[in-house]
Amino acid sequence: MKYLILIYGAESAWADLSPERAVEIMGAYGAYTEKLQAAGVFVAGDELDAVATAKSVRGVGGTQVVDGPFVDTKESLGGYYLIECATEAEALNWAKQAPTMLHGGGVELRPVMMR
Numbered sequence: 001m002k003y004l005i006l007i008y009g010a011e012s013a014w015a016d017l018s019p020e021r022a023v024e025i026m027g028a029y030g031a032y033t034e035k036l037q038a039a040g041v042f043v044a045g046d047e048l049d050a051v052a053t054a055k056s057v058r059g060v061g062g063t064q065v066v067d068g069p070f071v072d073t074k075e076s077l078g079g080y081y082l083i084e085c086a087t088e089a090e091a092l093n094w095a096k097q098a099p100t101m102l103h104g105g106g107v108e109l110r111p112v113m114m115r
Helices: 011-016 019-039 088-096 100-104
Strands: 002-010 042-047 055-058 065-068 077-084 108-111
Touching: 002 088, 002 100, 019 042, 019 055, 019 100, 077 088, 088 108, 100 108
Parallel strands: none
Antiparallel strands: 002 077, 002 108, 042 077, 055 065
């Protein structure tokens, strides 16, 4: 089964990091990606551009496009990993290893519905 590990954090927190700490955290993401690949569970993963570049498409009986995220929040979706695991427990184990907590964020694990 495929699972999304959704990476959340305060985008503004990155501005407060020293260049050395930012390199350390990005290195941890690189190492995490390599571990997923070596285990054969990695399908895809990418960092997302800044929230300011987002567009939300909403509407019932018409369509409206607005800039930015559709909710006011301190944390935003910053990236994702798509993994394929035999069990939810295995996927959760991988989600717990995401280096997101190094910069005060968190992750959400979501199964991908296969139709």
